[in-house]
Amino acid sequence: MKVRVKAFARFREILGSDLSIDLPDGAVMATALSALRDIAGDESGIIFDEDGALRAHVILMRNGKRVKRSDLDTLVLADGDEVAIFPPVAGG
Amino acid sequence: MKVRVKAFARFREILGSDLSIDLPDGAVMATALSALRDIAGDESGIIFDEDGALRAHVILMRNGKRVKRSDLDTLVLADGDEVAIFPPVAGG
């Protein structure tokens, strides 16, 4: 299945602005994140810590709704889902 | 000597907008006020109480500076002075 990923600000510069990732059916959010970690490559340290966990300030959304850290391993994605990943907001 | 009197709002409707009163040389503010009381005639009750004293909220200025109640009998006016008399302000 395909999941769209939108990254913003510094994370967009690392991951690209609008990418599509292929995941096995039934993949959870954590699977998508490890795919993003591979895409980030050398710069993944800005988004993930040494153990591959999301850094504290990273915000994650699925279809426009905030995803909690505690749900990363259980939230099953569906084909066509939109995942957004971004640093703390700074508008206004 | 001549003293110019500017009245505003309700007091302008009673006294006129820009009047000139003749006073004896050396007249004090209280003298000017009693001339104004005469001009106000039937409607003087809006500005003065039964004893001829200024009502509590009336504001008096001489040449753009606030005049204190305690100075009414001692403040000597000069030819060409501008006296202003008005109710509490309501701008904004």
Added chain:
Amino acid sequence: MISITRDVIDAGAMIEAAKRPGMGALVTFCGAVRDDGGIERIELEAYEEVAVRELEKIRDEAMREFPIESVDIVHRIGSLFVGETILLVIVGAGHRKEAFAASEFIIDRLKQTVPIWKKEFYRDGERWVPGEAGGQG
């Protein structure tokens, strides 16, 4: 700019004119004629020379009390219809907190001390708006 005017107040032009490179925040207060129980129009009058001087005093006081960069105040007089701008106050500052605080300070002071009066005209009558007693001058 500090002024008393009989002309329509152009908020957009005044905000653009107030901008300076160091300003991150401009807070604008626009006081308008409110249709309060059938008001058709109002008439404003001012003791102009004293009103301008008093507005300048308020501006100077706000500039001393708050870390802000500019204060503009324009107060209209004459005959105004519902919806027309009576008063425009613009405070420019580096940051928003100070701009908001200074704006409220300026308007509170203005209502207490600046010699301007309002008469409301209804379909069936008129009345002078009661002022705030004391404080002015």
Added chain:
Amino acid sequence: MISITRDVIDAGAMIEAAKRPGMGALVTFCGAVRDDGGIERIELEAYEEVAVRELEKIRDEAMREFPIESVDIVHRIGSLFVGETILLVIVGAGHRKEAFAASEFIIDRLKQTVPIWKKEFYRDGERWVPGEAGGQG
């Protein structure tokens, strides 16, 4: 009106459009690009759909919390130079206290929850403006 736009924001037109007969006070906050130590321009980007929805939520919350009549918010994105308006918030109310309080509430919330980011460009470099951690979504 709630919107995210790439066009120049016209404060004057927005203030006039916001006016309603019951409003005695309109408080406008204009956030501008500040020349903060040699900034030449900034670039703003937004997660647009979510940002608009979040702004609508903030407007609805302000309308519930304060006795106000209207909230308009326009946030600009794209490339902006020093002095250009980034954000315009207009709150219309019967009276000024509520309009001021609601404006500050809206801007505080906006800075915490609306997915918009800023990059500053200096003569000799660039940097992403650090955001406010937590709270959003």
